[in-house]
Amino acid sequence: MSVAGLWNEGRAVVENLTLTAGEPTRTVGSDDARLVVLGHCLAAEAELADCLRTVTRTRRLDANSSAWPGCYSLAVLFPHELLLLTDPVGQFPWYLAPVPGGQWFGSSAVDLALRAGARVDRDRLAMVIACDDVLGLADNGTEFAGVRRLPVGSAVTVNSSGISVTPCGGLDVGVENNSDDAAERLRESLVRAIDARTGNGRPITGDFSGGIDSSTLLLLALRAGVPVSGFTFQNSDIEAEDDLVWARHFAAQAPGLTHHSVVATDEELPYQILSGPGEQPHPAALAAGPLRARLRLARDHGSTHLVGEGGDLVLGAPPAYLADLARQGEWAALWQHCLRWGRVRQCSPLSLLRRALAVGRVSRRQALRALATEIVLAAPARDRTAWHLGAIGYWEQPRGRWLTRRARTDLADHVHALADDRQADPADGLGVADAVTLSQLRTQVVAERAVRATGREFGVDVHAPYLDSDVVRACLALPAWRRADPAVAKPLLRTALTGLVPDSVLTRTTKGNYVRGAYAGVRRAAPALRGLLAEPVAADHGLLDPVPVRAVLDSAVQGLPTPWRAFNQVLAVELWLRDLTAKGLLR
Template sequence: MSIDRGECRVVEGRDRTTVLIGHCFADDDLVRVRSGDLRALMSLPGAYSAVVVRDQQVGLASDASAQFPLYVSTSGGDVVFGSRAHAVAEQIGVRLDLGHLAAQIVYPLVPELLVSRTAFHGVRQLEPGAALRWSADGMSRMTATPLTAVADTTFDDCAEELRECLRIAVSARTSIDSKMSSDFSGGLDSTSLAFLAAPHNEAVPVVTYAQDGAPVDDDLRHAELCGRLDPRLKHHVVVGTGEHLPYQSWPSAAELPHPSYLAMGPTRLRVAAAASLGAMVHLVGEGGDLVLGAPLGYFVDLARHRDFATLWQRCSAWGRLRQRSPLALFRKSVALASTNRRQGLTGFVRQLERAHPESFVPSWEEHNITSWGVPLCDWLAPRAREALSRQLIAAAEDDDRMDACDRTTLVQLDFAGATQRAVRETGAAQGVEVHAPFLDSEVVRVCLSLPAWRRCDPTSPKPLLRKALAGVVPQAVFGRRTKGDYTVTSYQGLRRNLTALRKMLDEPVSAEIGLIEPVRVRRALERAARGLETAWAPLNQVLAVELWLRELTRGDADV
């Protein structure tokens, strides 16, 4: 067992030991009472993973976004687990999983490849909300936190439960010894958290970020408006300079490759402002967009479940919003619904072999209305394509009963958890605990208990949050209909650091191990430098992997 002691709490019981990794806001006595049942243990307030040891039996349970991940290896017949993937890999011999690294770049919506596997061969991550138990009788998997819809859940009941979960999530983080602050982006999520925090504090510093030369005026105007609605909210605007743009000041030792580390400048500045105002706990809205909305793969699920009336209504609404033909969206959804797992994954494999024009960026409907995703780029080297194809074909044989929306949600939850890890580490470096209440396991469970098509509405952003916090958060907070777009800062940051990025891609380690075709990636970089439409997700992932590999290969990892 290898557990990071940074955010670790040990609760000793009469016949078992419980290790909580993360933020659990229940007292030790309640933890002892719940520790005999992993599902009951994981329903306490907070975001945390757990290890329960009793005699010759061990149980592991992951939080609902794997923000505090647990990794397991069963290589050689022994079970090795821990909270650091590299530490587990060192126990069995560090070898890279080329197929997983390739999957992170082209992004098939297959949790078995993107979530369960890691960058290290033979090291698996426990999926969000999952549990694992083993003893002398063998190993079994189970659910610790349900992350799928509950058939008889009503919208009103879900909203009422969410209201209580968010109230507990915020109040539990309030301490008379620790001043609390909050992001205040102008969006619904962080703004709502700030208003929930206000009754528990005499004053709550709230921080809005603006980039010099590229301010998002809608965000600033709405943040300033909302900041005047409660005198306990003390609004501060911090202005980022060129030093806070993406693609610079990246960390030297990220646990696993993740693109969020490329753009931590705004977070550093916001947390620094919070620290200077005396805050020790800072709230962020990370995860809100995910749990309060839904991937549009639910179009495919509506077709598969033959709810054509609802499907047509949603196709019409999204068609108007995105200027697309509702009939084309409807037909695409019905066609995808008739595609089984084997057909979908073998189709993805065939698409991997296709060359794209340099200007290729998946269309909105290709990227969003999908069961298994489409390759986001054609930059993989032959060796990586072969490794990923083998994994996809093997996964095609698995039994799959998950809806398309649930698969995508699981992948996105894992991504959100990794993003929050980067944010949390950035805050810790400045002595501030950064918390994301929307990623608390009970908050995630409650939101996802409502069917996807009822969680989101193209004509009314985040209806579940509006209903849940009506009368608690001023109605003016929910009056906004736009969402800030920060893409321009990606272009600015890339141009500012173009020399360093070019040098990184001149002789990339990722090409040496057979992961990418560097010429194609360099062309994509130059297109972005010229301000042309760019496939940002795969480009950022390639850069994140390259930085991570450079640090890792100092220890001579094998492929």
């Protein structure tokens, strides 16, 4: 359910609390207080009742209030006070929107914008189009002016004295130096996450791609003795069958696992469903066909579905970690990693080394100022077509040329402001790759929100255990450069689960390639996509210059190299704006 309530300052009461269809929600009430749990909280009802009694007595939410497995945010409503606790990962955010005489609070920015009469924030959408991977740039903003997301890992008090925000239970990134200790924490937290979801004895379903992440989750679930069904998407006409071969191999080693192959049709290709992406403009909905096909079958076998989303992010490291190896003076490791990456990417290890050294010498403030210049000039400071130039850095190449001149100028001003305000920079003191990881985590949880929404269409509760609070804490406590090994896939998970999961699962080194499906989908949907970009709403709002975006579409249809993530982000913004227009939120 979505949650919305109004804090009325004049009367000093919380009123108009409503629960509507949306994210998973639980409530517990007493004579003078009410606890609302938003998200995947795997605590028993008695534990929630104990929590409410404790908070009623102490009048505070703290880290002890979020010690249960899962990932969730809390709200406690008293007659004269509102307490909010946000999850440390950002999966289930709380939002605030001021109105005359009070504050709306809730779990949906779109819902609060409608209630508060907020308008779309053009600068925020420009950031989403051009440089959505810059940590700290409007992190606690939303796509609506005046509606703000409360910081992750925070305790918030709203009363007659005002609003106070205190860090509480957040992520401690890069503080662990012992890989074995981090692996032990990961083992404990991941086993606890799965046990909590299987403890009721009900059947479990899940994605079973044959990859390390999803396969591991279902094999851990089998330990509980509950019925477990895995679903592998199969499109032999488009993709290599590598995933299906591995999935069948793993299933043969797992008595008790029921394996289903989901045969694809052209309707499941990317871009076949051009609908609004939901709460935020994210491209996950553009390629939801395989997920929908799996869930359509999975709903007949269980109501809790496990997915491996987030595994690549928290268990691995972005290539930017090479710059951190240079900063740490780990010269032998840096050269060995450059050699291995060079073989994988078929590029010169010397080029990788030079890029790592160059990025390692640049401060984030310097990088932000260079980014602002690239945006306003609508051209990169240097050619980043080579893989290592785009992958080893603080962020990807910005898409400034896709914005109008005014939108570029305004966005560049925001980037300059972030560079000048050290106190507002959440990446201050972090390694390059750790900052990149946190930025990717921010977008990953938005994608997972879209996945959960798709699950609700089929009556299935979709869970991503790798995005549970304790699992993310265990992984990200280890610096990214210590999580990386080009010779071993996800070494942290391998160390953590050896003995619990077959070695063949933990040692798979290949990964499915889905690019051919993207090209097939864009060709099939080309007429609809051209219609979408013929008169885009984003251009009407002074955001988008559609000419270069249309050129990217034409190149993709011809099978030429395509910046898929950036292109999909533009489509997501356009579809999101059209959806708001249909809802009457755009005037």
